[in-house]
Amino acid sequence: MRAVRLSVAAAVTAAALTSVTACTAKSDAADGDAIRVTAADSSCETSAGSVPAGQVTLKIENKGSKATEVEILFPDDRIVSEKENIGPGTKYTLTAEVKAGSYEIACRPGMKGHGVRQKLTVTGSGASAARDPRLDKAVAAYRQYAQDQADETLPRVETFVQAVKAGDLDAARKAYAPSRLGWERTEPVAESFGDIDPKVDVRADGLEQGQKWTGWHRLEKALWQDKKIGAEEKALADQLVTDLKDWQKRVGTAEITPTSMANGAKELLDEVATGKVTGEEDRYSHTDLVDFKGNVEGAQKAYELLKPVAAKNDPALTKELDKQFTALDTLLDTYRTDPADKTSYDFVSYDKVGQDRRKELSDAVNALAEPLSRLAAAVVK
Amino acid sequence: MSETTDQRTDETRATARPSRRALIGWGGAGLALGAVAAGGAVAMATGGESQDSGNEAGAVEFHGVHQAGIATPVQDRLHFAAFDVKTDDRAEFVQLLKDWTAAARRMTAGKTVGDGAYGGLAEAPPDDTGEALGLPPARLTLTIGFGPSLFEKFGLRERRPAALVDLPKFPGDNLDAARTGGDLCVQACADDPQVAVHAIRNLARIGFGKVAVRWSQLGFGKTSSTTPGSQTPRNLFGFKDGTRNIAGTETDRLDRHVWVGARDGGAKDAWMTGGSYLVARRIRMNIETWDRTSLQEQEDVFGRDKKEGAPVGKAKEHDEPFLKAMKPTAHVRLAHPDSNGGITILRRGYSFTDGTDGLGRLDAGLFFLAYQRDPRTGFIPLQRKLSAHDALNEYIQHVGSAVFAIPPGVRDANDWWGRTLLSEEA
Numbered sequence: 001m002r003a004v005r006l007s008v009a010a011a012v013t014a015a016a017l018t019s020v021t022a023c024t025a026k027s028d029a030a031d032g033d034a035i036r037v038t039a040a041d042s043s044c045e046t047s048a049g050s051v052p053a054g055q056v057t058l059k060i061e062n063k064g065s066k067a068t069e070v071e072i073l074f075p076d077d078r079i080v081s082e083k084e085n086i087g088p089g090t091k092y093t094l095t096a097e098v099k100a101g102s103y104e105i106a107c108r109p110g111m112k113g114h115g116v117r118q119k120l121t122v123t124g125s126g127a128s129a130a131r132d133p134r135l136d137k138a139v140a141a142y143r144q145y146a147q148d149q150a151d152e153t154l155p156r157v158e159t160f161v162q163a164v165k166a167g168d169l170d171a172a173r174k175a176y177a178p179s180r181l182g183w184e185r186t187e188p189v190a191e192s193f194g195d196i197d198p199k200v201d202v203r204a205d206g207l208e209q210g211q212k213w214t215g216w217h218r219l220e221k222a223l224w225q226d227k228k229i230g231a232e233e234k235a236l237a238d239q240l241v242t243d244l245k246d247w248q249k250r251v252g253t254a255e256i257t258p259t260s261m262a263n264g265a266k267e268l269l270d271e272v273a274t275g276k277v278t279g280e281e282d283r284y285s286h287t288d289l290v291d292f293k294g295n296v297e298g299a300q301k302a303y304e305l306l307k308p309v310a311a312k313n314d315p316a317l318t319k320e321l322d323k324q325f326t327a328l329d330t331l332l333d334t335y336r337t338d339p340a341d342k343t344s345y346d347f348v349s350y351d352k353v354g355q356d357r358r359k360e361l362s363d364a365v366n367a368l369a370e371p372l373s374r375l376a377a378a379v380v381k
Numbered sequence: 382m383s384e385t386t387d388q389r390t391d392e393t394r395a396t397a398r399p400s401r402r403a404l405i406g407w408g409g410a411g412l413a414l415g416a417v418a419a420g421g422a423v424a425m426a427t428g429g430e431s432q433d434s435g436n437e438a439g440a441v442e443f444h445g446v447h448q449a450g451i452a453t454p455v456q457d458r459l460h461f462a463a464f465d466v467k468t469d470d471r472a473e474f475v476q477l478l479k480d481w482t483a484a485a486r487r488m489t490a491g492k493t494v495g496d497g498a499y500g501g502l503a504e505a506p507p508d509d510t511g512e513a514l515g516l517p518p519a520r521l522t523l524t525i526g527f528g529p530s531l532f533e534k535f536g537l538r539e540r541r542p543a544a545l546v547d548l549p550k551f552p553g554d555n556l557d558a559a560r561t562g563g564d565l566c567v568q569a570c571a572d573d574p575q576v577a578v579h580a581i582r583n584l585a586r587i588g589f590g591k592v593a594v595r596w597s598q599l600g601f602g603k604t605s606s607t608t609p610g611s612q613t614p615r616n617l618f619g620f621k622d623g624t625r626n627i628a629g630t631e632t633d634r635l636d637r638h639v640w641v642g643a644r645d646g647g648a649k650d651a652w653m654t655g656g657s658y659l660v661a662r663r664i665r666m667n668i669e670t671w672d673r674t675s676l677q678e679q680e681d682v683f684g685r686d687k688k689e690g691a692p693v694g695k696a697k698e699h700d701e702p703f704l705k706a707m708k709p710t711a712h713v714r715l716a717h718p719d720s721n722g723g724i725t726i727l728r729r730g731y732s733f734t735d736g737t738d739g740l741g742r743l744d745a746g747l748f749f750l751a752y753q754r755d756p757r758t759g760f761i762p763l764q765r766k767l768s769a770h771d772a773l774n775e776y777i778q779h780v781g782s783a784v785f786a787i788p789p790g791v792r793d794a795n796d797w798w799g800r801t802l803l804s805e806e807a
Contacts, residue, residue, distance in 0.1 A: 259504055263504075320590065324590055356559075363465075363467060363593035366589045366590070367589050370586065371590065373505070374505055374506070376505060377502045377505035380502075
């Protein structure tokens with residue numbers, strides 16, 4: 001699809017070159033509504049504090065001595081858009097679609113800490129470009145899906161947590177994987193909040209220096225490796241519910257766009273490729289295939305919602321995606337504890353899956369993820 | 382989650398849907414002009430600064446009667462990959478071979494794959510992975526081969542050439558299934574390792590869903606020369622080996638020993654005319670025990686002196702050896718054409734070191750690549766003899782193996798890898 005669009009650009013090159021050269025002044029004027037951001041080691045200067053809603057462009061220049069990161073932030077520090085690793089002396093143009101409201105622009109020299117902030121007021125009535133109503137419908141349906149997953153997850157987490165608090169190892173182990181399904185299906189949405197994922201789904205290797213290990217995987221280790229439930233685990237179980245209620249409450253407010261849905265689907269496959277296929281995700285319980293299934297289902301949901309538009313723009317792509325989703329589902333079916341029961345989420349323990357079969361799964365994930373990486377482009381076309 | 386784009390996309394998108402800024406910036410010049418201007422800006426950004434290396438020097442011609450990468454003067458580096466075919470749709474497989482050919486044609490000329498590594502839609506990953514940007518073509522050659530297992534697919538069983546036999550088990554073989562076989566192979570040779578790796582990586586990416594990498598091997602140093610008169614590079618044992626290799630200019634020897642002739646194998650195998658057969662062997666060298674071996678024994682094992690690579694009793698590496706002066710188990714004596722009824726293969730192997738083996742020893746050796754007109758009269762009888770008698774066997778072990786039919790070259794811009802086997806007319 002890219003070829004098609006670039007060729008449009010190429011076709012007008014001859015005519016456009018002359019006009020662009022002749023109209024340098026006007027071309028500069030076209031940049032007039034961009035905000036210049038001059039980042040340095042201890043300052044962050046912006047050329048405007050107020051812009052109309054719609055496409056906002058930041059022309060960033062790093063005049064500092066360290067690599068920096070520039071972000072547009074919602075009032076609650078949720079990231080609207082960001083560019084990491086802008087080297088000293090380099091420039092970058094960041095654009096984002098921003099609705100009316102109060103925001104902050106943050107420069108984070110050294111790419112850490114709170115950074116230097118400037119207020120940004122976006123005026124108007126949210127004049128974002130008119131979007132295909134089918135895509136609006138897809139976004140709304142996906143938002144509902146994300147909410148449903150959170151709503152369905154909480155009772156399952158309660159079951160898990162009650163078992164932990166009762167000190168019932170067997171019941172807790174049984175409830176562990178099902179409690180994660182809704183989360184795994186919609187993980188990119190949850191991760192967009194930034195602060196919830198590190199509390200509930202961090203693995204031992206993902207901890208920062210000094211970070212307290214909380215969440216599912218900490219309990220997983222207690223249940224399968226330490227094989228004991230103490231006072232600390234019971235407290236962590238309560239904390240898990242609290243943190244996931246926070247997710248349930250906020251998930252409906254997530255910024256979701258057709259692009260982020262499509263990229264979220266790809267990210268779910270990335271999760272499978274880097275965490276599940278390797279057996280790293282659930283290294284104590286070996287329930288990786290349940291998470292695997294959840295990731296794929298979530299990706300498929302986003303895809304199915306975007307498909308009407310994508311199929312029109314790039315029918316070859318959706319044909320390939322249909323084929324590869326089916327192939328991966330069929331392959332996963334062979335790992336069901338009861339092959340006849342396609343509704344169950346009981347899968348074989350991943351430590352029983354040999355290296356050659358893991359490669360087969362990995363090949364199937366690659367086969368799906370590669371075309372899935374082109375879905376976003378097919379949607380915005 | 383938010384919709385984020387960068388400058389280029391913003392302007393690219395404007396070709397389809399004029400951005401607000403384009404309209405404002407062009408002072409009411411109108412929708413059409415706004416769109417045109419934005420498109421022009423993209424063309425300037427990418428057209429003014431080519432992503433191609435711009436350095437045709439150092440490019441090896443991709444098209445020809447034979448595939449490049451065989452008689453081509455041996456490049457310094459190798460990335461070799463074997464693939465399993467995953468699709469059972471013949472048309473899809475043929476399309477992959479066409480896509481691969483197009484990508485190979487560009488990469489060997491020092492160009493990026495598809496629409497390049499940047500400048501496209503911000504929402505889509507770039508076609509090219511980008512790590513070869515700014516690097517010269519580095520004499521990159523890409524050579525494709527078809528393994529015996531490919532002929533079990535797509536109704537090709539009847540087309541399997543008689544010469545493409547499964548290699549027998551040789552004494553001492555300790556083959557790892559994960560480093561053995563493959564439906565397809567691609568040999569990437571270049572003078573820059575990054576250029577070779579970039580080529581395999583991009584072909585693998587194009588292939589996802591149709592093929593999957595079965596195994597791959599990096600080679601960091603050439604051990605053979607196909608350039609007449611030049612010195613033979615040393616292997617990791619510190620010796621020159623295969624000094625009588627066929628030079629790329631010796632067309633008569635190439636025709637006799639390397640290229641498949643029009644009448645080889647009869648009409649059924651005519652699609653292989655101009656092709657060749659490749660045997661690939663991963664030969665682990667027991668570096669540490671070799672290094673503790675006395676110089677005398679090392680020289681006896683090879684049948685050469687270490688300094689010059691000269692055969693026993695001779696002064697220079699290319700001097701004609703007197704085989705009877707060597708020990709009966711000396712490598713040169715056993716492998717020499719005169720001991721094997723004239724058997725000659727074109728060697729194109731590379732030294733490899735894949736780190737260490739977990740026991741504190743180098744995981745190193747020779748990735749042996751040999752091209753020949755027919756393995757049944759080439760590698761197989763030679764290896765049968767070597768595996769039974771060669772004094773080197775104490776220091777080496779064959780741990781990976783594969784054999785491939787190497788189809789003839791891609792003739793021109795409309796031709797593609799494997800056409801003579803797979804086209805409807807073929």
